[in-house]
Amino acid sequence: MGSNSSRRHDAIIVGAGHNGLVAACYLARAGLDVLVLERNTYVGGAAVSRQLYENFTYSNCSYVCSLLRTEIIRGLELPRFGLQIIPYEGGCTMMRNGDHLALYDNHDALRREIARHSKRDAEAYERYLRDMLRQCRFIKPLLLREPPDPTSFKPRDIMELLHLGKHFHGLGEERMYDTLRFWTMSCADFLDEYFESEIVKAHLAGSSIIGTALGPRSPGTAYVLLHHYMGSIDGTVGAWGFARGGMGAVTKALAASFEASGGTIRSGAPVNQVLVHNGRAIGVVLDGGEEIHAPVVVSNLDVRRTFLETMDTKDLPPDFVEQVRNFKIRGSSGKLNIALDGLPRFPAIPQGSPSTRGDMHVTDTMEMLERAYDDWKEGRWSRAPYIDMLIPSQIDPTMAPDGKHYMSVFVQYCPYRLAAGEWNAERRQAFGKTVIDTIAAHSPNFKDLILHAEIRTPWDIENEVGLTEGNIFQGELTFDQLLFNRPIPGYAQYRAPVRGMYLCGSSTHPGGGVMGAPGANAASAILRDLRKTQ
Amino acid sequence: MLSESEPHFRQPLLKTPFHERARAVSQVDSFIPWAGYTTVDVFTTVEQEYFAIRNATTLYDLTPMVKYRIAGPGAMRYLNRLMTRDIAKLKPGRVAYGVWCNDGGHLIDDGTVFRLGETEYRLCTGERQLDWLLDSAVGFEVEISEVTQEIAALAVQGPTSCALLKTFGLAGVERLKPFELAHFLPPPSLGVAAIMVSRTGFTGDLGYELWMRPADAEAIWDGLMEAGHTRGIRPIGSRALNIARIEAGFLLPNFDFVSSERTLRLGTERSPLELGLGWLVDFQKGHFTGRRALLEEERRGPRRRLVGLDIEGTKPAHNALLYSDNSGKRQVGSVASATWSPTCKRNIALAMMDAPHIEPGLTVWAEIYLNRELVWERRMAQAKLVPRPFFTPERRRLTPPADC
Numbered sequence: 001m002g003s004n005s006s007r008r009h010d011a012i013i014v015g016a017g018h019n020g021l022v023a024a025c026y027l028a029r030a031g032l033d034v035l036v037l038e039r040n041t042y043v044g045g046a047a048v049s050r051q052l053y054e055n056f057t058y059s060n061c062s063y064v065c066s067l068l069r070t071e072i073i074r075g076l077e078l079p080r081f082g083l084q085i086i087p088y089e090g091g092c093t094m095m096r097n098g099d100h101l102a103l104y105d106n107h108d109a110l111r112r113e114i115a116r117h118s119k120r121d122a123e124a125y126e127r128y129l130r131d132m133l134r135q136c137r138f139i140k141p142l143l144l145r146e147p148p149d150p151t152s153f154k155p156r157d158i159m160e161l162l163h164l165g166k167h168f169h170g171l172g173e174e175r176m177y178d179t180l181r182f183w184t185m186s187c188a189d190f191l192d193e194y195f196e197s198e199i200v201k202a203h204l205a206g207s208s209i210i211g212t213a214l215g216p217r218s219p220g221t222a223y224v225l226l227h228h229y230m231g232s233i234d235g236t237v238g239a240w241g242f243a244r245g246g247m248g249a250v251t252k253a254l255a256a257s258f259e260a261s262g263g264t265i266r267s268g269a270p271v272n273q274v275l276v277h278n279g280r281a282i283g284v285v286l287d288g289g290e291e292i293h294a295p296v297v298v299s300n301l302d303v304r305r306t307f308l309e310t311m312d313t314k315d316l317p318p319d320f321v322e323q324v325r326n327f328k329i330r331g332s333s334g335k336l337n338i339a340l341d342g343l344p345r346f347p348a349i350p351q352g353s354p355s356t357r358g359d360m361h362v363t364d365t366m367e368m369l370e371r372a373y374d375d376w377k378e379g380r381w382s383r384a385p386y387i388d389m390l391i392p393s394q395i396d397p398t399m400a401p402d403g404k405h406y407m408s409v410f411v412q413y414c415p416y417r418l419a420a421g422e423w424n425a426e427r428r429q430a431f432g433k434t435v436i437d438t439i440a441a442h443s444p445n446f447k448d449l450i451l452h453a454e455i456r457t458p459w460d461i462e463n464e465v466g467l468t469e470g471n472i473f474q475g476e477l478t479f480d481q482l483l484f485n486r487p488i489p490g491y492a493q494y495r496a497p498v499r500g501m502y503l504c505g506s507s508t509h510p511g512g513g514v515m516g517a518p519g520a521n522a523a524s525a526i527l528r529d530l531r532k533t534q
Numbered sequence: 535m536l537s538e539s540e541p542h543f544r545q546p547l548l549k550t551p552f553h554e555r556a557r558a559v560s561q562v563d564s565f566i567p568w569a570g571y572t573t574v575d576v577f578t579t580v581e582q583e584y585f586a587i588r589n590a591t592t593l594y595d596l597t598p599m600v601k602y603r604i605a606g607p608g609a610m611r612y613l614n615r616l617m618t619r620d621i622a623k624l625k626p627g628r629v630a631y632g633v634w635c636n637d638g639g640h641l642i643d644d645g646t647v648f649r650l651g652e653t654e655y656r657l658c659t660g661e662r663q664l665d666w667l668l669d670s671a672v673g674f675e676v677e678i679s680e681v682t683q684e685i686a687a688l689a690v691q692g693p694t695s696c697a698l699l700k701t702f703g704l705a706g707v708e709r710l711k712p713f714e715l716a717h718f719l720p721p722p723s724l725g726v727a728a729i730m731v732s733r734t735g736f737t738g739d740l741g742y743e744l745w746m747r748p749a750d751a752e753a754i755w756d757g758l759m760e761a762g763h764t765r766g767i768r769p770i771g772s773r774a775l776n777i778a779r780i781e782a783g784f785l786l787p788n789f790d791f792v793s794s795e796r797t798l799r800l801g802t803e804r805s806p807l808e809l810g811l812g813w814l815v816d817f818q819k820g821h822f823t824g825r826r827a828l829l830e831e832e833r834r835g836p837r838r839r840l841v842g843l844d845i846e847g848t849k850p851a852h853n854a855l856l857y858s859d860n861s862g863k864r865q866v867g868s869v870a871s872a873t874w875s876p877t878c879k880r881n882i883a884l885a886m887m888d889a890p891h892i893e894p895g896l897t898v899w900a901e902i903y904l905n906r907e908l909v910w911e912r913r914m915a916q917a918k919l920v921p922r923p924f925f926t927p928e929r930r931r932l933t934p935p936a937d938c
Contacts, residue, residue: 109546123665
């Protein structure tokens with residue numbers, strides 16, 4: 001206790017989430033002596049696999065993978081360190097009338113399936129995909145770049161702005177209009193431009209509100225839809241998959257890659273405060289009082305937690321602190337991890353359909369989705385929640401014992417603050433019951449199969465993972481908080497107002513979703529600064 | 535009519551009403567997906583099937599062609615706004631090839647329009663586009679529905695096709711002129727309804743297309759095979775047809791152009807002017823979708839052009855890049871479709887060239903890769919710009935055909 005500074009490092013990363021580890025890997029590979037400090041006794045942040053019930057592995061927080069940049073997977077040799085990503089095979093929304101909409105990988109099966117609901121929508125879906133792909137082609141090259149500051153006259157910013165402008169102009173006039181609309185319009189308005197069938201819209205709209213404290217009719221949600229579409233697996237844009245062994249496999253591989261480059265990880269080492277001397281970050285002090293010094297401190301925590309809880313706000317400009325306080329990072333999601341004694345039956349889905357081997361939903365109209373949001377606004381969890389439900393053990397045999405299954409249920413909407421009062425064990429159970437009843441309405445044997453359930457409210461996620469309010473993206477993905485405005489206007493380039501202090505979490509450009517890009521971009525910014533000072 | 539016993543996730547591709555017959559005579563079990571159906575790529579050998587097109591009579595199942603019924607008092611005005619060609623001139627009982635564009639003058643698709651009556655048309659296309667057709671219908675008194683599954687279609691093509699259809703029992707079929715359609719009652723013994731026959735096709739040869747109820751498909755197939763067994767009739771797959779269509783200079787979507795409804799990259803769309811289909815664009819007929827952009831393009835000249843190439847050597851120039859000289863430094867275009875033409879005995883290709891480089895008789899160089907027992911060699915082959923079509927026999931237009 002209180003023992004003063006141990007060894008000095010070149011850089012300290014606060015938080016062993018995926019972005020912290022990505023940044024750590026790149027810095028270590030550049031030859032820096034890097035120390036990663038993790039509060040929990042295990043690494044991974046929100047990309048973890050944990051065993052909470054005998055022989056079952058849960059992807060406790062994030063549960064599927066698509067956005068993790070291929071450049072990072074390759075560059076950090078993650079496959080060599082055990083990462084395998086397996087695409088899943090379909091998806092579906094079960095309807096209250098007993099019918100369903102399935103999404104199949106096979107183009108022709110999918111067309112015929114959508115045509116069951118609307119012949120026109122089956123063909124409009126092609127136009128929808130085309131427009132999504134066009135926008136993805138625009139946005140993808142921007143993900144692994146530092147967003148330029150449009151108010152700066154630094155040569156680098158001007159060059160980057162020119163690059164952005166040229167890139168934007170390369171879209172062509174019509175698509176430039178589309179891009180601006182995309183970033184600002186609501187998902188409901190956007191989908192109305194393509195589809196007539198309620199079920200098709202309801203199914204697609206899910207991706208626009210996941211993790212977001214907005215409803216499908218709120219402006220800005222069209223972008224969230226795109227955000228979930230810009231990943232890919234092996235060249236298939238928009239495809240999602242499972243990390244074999246759960247999402248912890250991502251951070252496990254990153255940690256192994258980092259250690260192979262000579263980096264050190266200390267878990268169970270909560271950082272109490274970032275040390276600042278003469279306007280410069282000089283290291284951190286742990287909860288126990290131990291000081292560790294480094295000229296570079298990189299926070300994987302969200303912007304609110306970084307500046308309001310691990311830094312002395314007196315070290316920061318007051319207007320900056322005010323903007324950090326106003327940063328939108330609202331809790332809106334919960335999660336259930338369920339161990340099942342067997343595969344639940346879903347009578348709406350035809351026997352043998354691959355659509356259960358992917359994301360399953362039960363919200364069948366846009367109205368229902370918007371109403372689910374209304375509950376959130378009123379400070380209660382949705383009585384009829386949107387769920388993103390997967391049974392990874394159907395594809396990944398490592399998640400559950402043979403014949404048994406692990407089910408991951410992401411739940412939208414669930415508030416961080418309840419109108420009825422604080423979260424407690426009883427309210428957590430009631431939230432869990434709402435979700436389980438929602439699923440049971442579509443699966444008669446579901447309840448009988450439950451062996452164990454981990455129920456996580458936004459409050460739990462904040463307390464276990466450290467994400468403020470349990471916001472999965474470390475801050476809303478709305479246009480006012482994207483690109484050069486993420487997280488704070490003027491501070492979008494991973495650098496804090498204190499020299500030597502950096503951010504590398506999803507609070508920074510290009511945002512969350514287990515993309516790894518913030519970590520990689522932060523590392524580039526740090527290395528560039530170090531080269532300058534040398 | 536159609537086999538729907540299996541759910542679509544287990545069997546995504548539909549079977550055409552001719553499927554059982556085709557499967558029975560398919561020797562090499564070579565099927566490919568086409569517009570949502572499983573269809574034959576090769577029955578026996580591509581070569582034998584190809585020569586049947588140019589020498590005898592062939593059957594080709596074109597049921598997967600996407601078919602739309604367009605009907606109503608505004609149907610003609612609708613089609614005239616949709617398509618670049620003057621559809622008002624198309625009389626009942628006639629068929630026209632045409633294209634349609636988006637507002638930017640970029641090609642969405644090509645296809646054939648059948649005028650079935652005063653106010654009823656059928657549009658046959660390669661790709662589904664109900665969405666576009668309905669978007670374009672706002673303000674017109676017209677009903678549009680996809681009828682692909684309701685109509686079975688069989689192409690009967692080749693120099694002896696007319697004689698064969700006569701033998702089959704379609705009296706008077708020889709009087710059908712190119713791009714004309716008529717209804718015929720097949721022999722009563724077959725127990726089928728009247729069929730529609732159009733003198734159209736994708737081979738550039740004498741040939742007809744038969745349109746029928748799916749329930750009658752097998753009987754008609756059997757009747758034709760029976761009537762033609764002494765005339766060398768044979769069913770053909772898509773591979774053989776592809777050779778014939780390149781010889782005829784016909785375009786294939788996704789090979790010679792990509793629909794502007796599908797393109798992701800700027801500059802990959804194509805205009806009818808670039809594809810050498812300017813003759814299908816009628817600026818005099820009044821407004822149509824894409825008119826302004828096409829007028830502007832005509833004024834400044836297209837940026838690139840589809841051309842015919844005659845290439846030295848015998849190795850088809852698949853996907854070859856084209857250069858202005860044999861140093862291979864300056865690229866001037868690329869090959870879209872290529873084949874050795876067994877009838878012309880020429881190595882031919884359809885290629886997209888940057889416009890500034892085009893002048894008749896010009897020679898460019900095609901970069902071709904040759905497989906010498908897995909030892910790959912690169913060859914720069916001289917390619918001459920030549921007129922299309924490469925093969926256009928007189929029998930294609932002759933009415934009645936010579937042997938009828």
